Amino acid sequence: VEGTIEANRPSSYGAANRDIIRVLLRPTWGWTVLFLISALCVAWGGYCWYNQLIWGLGIAAYNPPVMWGIYIVTFVFWVGIGHAGTLISAILFLVRSRWRTGVYRASEAMTVFAVMTALLFPVLHLGRAWQVYWFFPYPNQRYLWMNFKSPLMWDVFAISTYFTFSAVFFFVGLVPDLAIVRDHSTGLVKKLYGLLSFGWHGTNKQWHNYMGAYGFFAALAAPLVLSVHSVVSWDFAMAVTAGWHSTILPPYFVAGAIFSGCAMVITLLLPMTYAYGWKDYVNMWHFDNLAKMCLLTSGLLTYAYGVEYFVGWYSQNPFEWGIFYWRATGEYAWAFWTMVICNCVIPLVWYHPAWRTNPYILFVVSIFINIGMWFERFNIVISSLAHNFDPATWTYYMPSPTEWGIMLGSFGWFGFWFTLFLQTLPAVAIAEIKEMVAPPVKGALEAK
Amino acid sequence: VSSAIANPAGIRIKGIYAHLDCLLTGIERLKREGITGFQVLSPIPRHEILDAMYEGRPSPVRWWTLAGGVTGITLGFLVTSLTSIQWEMINPGGKPNVALPPYAVIMFEATILFGAVFTLLGLIVHCGLPGWWLDGALQDPRVTDDKFGIVFLRANTKDEKRIMDLLRNTGAVEVTRGDDTLYEVPNA
Numbered sequence: 020v021e022g023t024i025e026a027n028r029p030s031s032y033g034a035a036n037r038d039i040i041r042v043l044l045r046p047t048w049g050w051t052v053l054f055l056i057s058a059l060c061v062a063w064g065g066y067c068w069y070n071q072l073i074w075g076l077g078i079a080a081y082n083p084p085v086m087w088g089i090y091i092v093t094f095v096f097w098v099g100i101g102h103a104g105t106l107i108s109a110i111l112f113l114v115r116s117r118w119r120t121g122v123y124r125a126s127e128a129m130t131v132f133a134v135m136t137a138l139l140f141p142v143l144h145l146g147r148a149w150q151v152y153w154f155f156p157y158p159n160q161r162y163l164w165m166n167f168k169s170p171l172m173w174d175v176f177a178i179s180t181y182f183t184f185s186a187v188f189f190f191v192g193l194v195p196d197l198a199i200v201r202d203h204s205t206g207l208v209k210k211l212y213g214l215l216s217f218g219w220h221g222t223n224k225q226w227h228n229y230m231g232a233y234g235f236f237a238a239l240a241a242p243l244v245l246s247v248h249s250v251v252s253w254d255f256a257m258a259v260t261a262g263w264h265s266t267i268l269p270p271y272f273v274a275g276a277i278f279s280g281c282a283m284v285i286t287l288l289l290p291m292t293y294a295y296g297w298k299d300y301v302n303m304w305h306f307d308n309l310a311k312m313c314l315l316t317s318g319l320l321t322y323a324y325g326v327e328y329f330v331g332w333y334s335q336n337p338f339e340w341g342i343f344y345w346r347a348t349g350e351y352a353w354a355f356w357t358m359v360i361c362n363c364v365i366p367l368v369w370y371h372p373a374w375r376t377n378p379y380i381l382f383v384v385s386i387f388i389n390i391g392m393w394f395e396r397f398n399i400v401i402s403s404l405a406h407n408f409d410p411a412t413w414t415y416y417m418p419s420p421t422e423w424g425i426m427l428g429s430f431g432w433f434g435f436w437f438t439l440f441l442q443t444l445p446a447v448a449i450a451e452i453k454e455m456v457a458p459p460v461k462g463a464l465e466a467k
Numbered sequence: 468v469s470s471a472i473a474n475p476a477g478i479r480i481k482g483i484y485a486h487l488d489c490l491l492t493g494i495e496r497l498k499r500e501g502i503t504g505f506q507v508l509s510p511i512p513r514h515e516i517l518d519a520m521y522e523g524r525p526s527p528v529r530w531w532t533l534a535g536g537v538t539g540i541t542l543g544f545l546v547t548s549l550t551s552i553q554w555e556m557i558n559p560g561g562k563p564n565v566a567l568p569p570y571a572v573i574m575f576e577a578t579i580l581f582g583a584v585f586t587l588l589g590l591i592v593h594c595g596l597p598g599w600w601l602d603g604a605l606q607d608p609r610v611t612d613d614k615f616g617i618v619f620l621r622a623n624t625k626d627e628k629r630i631m632d633l634l635r636n637t638g639a640v641e642v643t644r645g646d647d648t649l650y651e652v653p654n655a
Binding site: 031032033036156163164166167168169172173176177180183184187188191195198199201202203213214217218219220221222223224225226227228229230231232235236239242243246250253450451453454458459460461462 | 485486487488489506507508509510511512513516517520521525526527528529532546547550551553554559560562566569570572573575576577579580582583584586587589590591593594595596597598599600601605606607608610611612613638
């Protein structure tokens with residue numbers, strides 16, 4: 020159900036062009052500070068990774084049986100963040116939801132950059148990063164192929180397909196807008212955007228095939244977006260580890276990914292909208308709908324958390340019930356309750372329409388959701404490994420400064436690309452926004 | 468380059484419209500009078516324009532998507548199965564060498580991947596991209612702003628007056644012929 024808050028619209032096609040393009044290549048102080056902070060975080064993360072390459076994975080706090088640490092936690096976190104963009108741009112396109120128009124470009128960019136960030140973590144987790152090409156099938160003299168029956172290998176294919184697809188979908192959507200920027204520029208900038216826009220000129224042949232292709236991209240994206248996090252969940256569910264080996268994980272992971280992705284869209288787009296004065300394009304109508312998506316998925320997650328406990332108790336499996344009991348009462352109870360409070364309790368404030376449309380509350384709650392979703396992955400990955408079948412191996416894992424530094428670097432890496440995007444590419448889809456504007460008519464045709 | 472050299476088979480004619488309804492009237496009148504061989508420029512993909520030009524005919528890009536999907540699922544099956552058979556002495560997980568349930572995941576991902584890549588190729592081919600070398604008459608920066616256009620790249624010279632009159636009478640705000648159709652950006 021679309022929000023009760025009405026969408027604002029730009030006054031004309033020309034106004035939409037000018038409003039969106041005017042912020043490009045004109046860095047403000049606020050933007051510069053954010054960009055530099057991101058770059059510094061990347062530099063620090065790079066330094067930590069350099070240390071890990073020199074000294075080996077021993078510099079991380081991995082200790083058997085906890086051999087998956089916060090690199091895997093943060094990998095799953097960023098893949099989850101990458102879900103909302105394609106969901107908003109493709110699935111909402113297929114169901115003709117009008118509120119996607121203002122927010123889908125920035126959400127798609129978020130998806131591409133989040134998956135770019137996620138892709139770093141398997142390499143970081145490898146330790147011997149130079150052997151990353153072993154992930155992919157390539158002919159070799161040893162006849163040594165990877166094990167396609169392994170969920171880890173499914174994940175390689177799922178994430179690399181998702182990244183390729185998201186990047187293509189993002190770029191295809193950008194082409195008509197890049198042509199607009201080209202036609203509003205001069206000199207070298209015009210040449211550069213002319214090159215990027217692939218010589219788009221809005222002929223009927225181009226639009227006809229473009230719309231046909233866009234529909235197919237969206238139709239392909241819909242099952243892909245639901246499958247990717249299901250495949251990520253199988254990294255866990257296919258293992259016979261207590262707390263992981265459950266059929267509920269795929270829908271639970273997909274709901275969590277949409278939840279965290281929509282919250283991240285709110286976190287990123289609220290400041291952008293206010294900083295650029297884009298209330299005609301992204302406003303409370305959009306944020307209200309995003310908050311409703313978060314409410315729905317928060318409810319689904321809460322249900323999934325409950326079902327996990329119920330199944331653990333009802334199955335009378337001592338290992339299964341043992342891990343769930345320990346998660347809520349053991350040494351990692353602080354992580355568990357942070358997850359529950361951030362994901363199940365705090366979002367409830369959005370049931371009140373006034374709080375769902377207050378920019379400060381929206382922003383703060385979206386940050387809590389992001390924190391909660393990171394802790395959800397921490398809770399799943401770490402607690403099950405630290406409290407395995409053999410009590411003699413039970414341990415307590417706490418990330419080392421190197422791991423925290425690399426995680427900080429990943430946020431910097433994401434921020435670096437996103438801030439760069441805001442200055443170089445139209446962050447609102449101009450051509451699609453124009454479709455919401457009444458076309459210029461002389462009178463013979465009613466505007467539709 | 469004169470228009471006579473650039474267009475040996477005819478003459479360029481371009482009408483620029485400020486209003487969508489006038490453009491649609493222009494398209495309808497041209498079709499009614501049996502004049503073909505024109506292209507329409509538009510800042511957005513208005514369904515009225517596409518309906519008038521294509522009368523519901525779908526884009527051929529769909530065949531590329533289908534070909535990509537079939538290629539992907541086939542390659543997904545072949546890569547997983549043939550590599551397993553080549554290495555049959557070692558069987559991790561104890562599943563059959565050609566185990567369809569786990570391979571279905573790879574086949575699904577390959578279907579989507581190849582479907583998307585082929586769709587992109589189809590888009591490039593059928594849109595005529597990159598369009599850096601499109602005729603100058605089709606490269607009008609006013610179109611990406613808020614104007615519409617009807618362009619004949621090779622209009623029959625005996626129809627020239629009839630077309631120009633029709634464009635003017637249906638509300639074109641500017642009608643040009645020959646090299647005049649090449650629009651220069653003011654102060655660029």
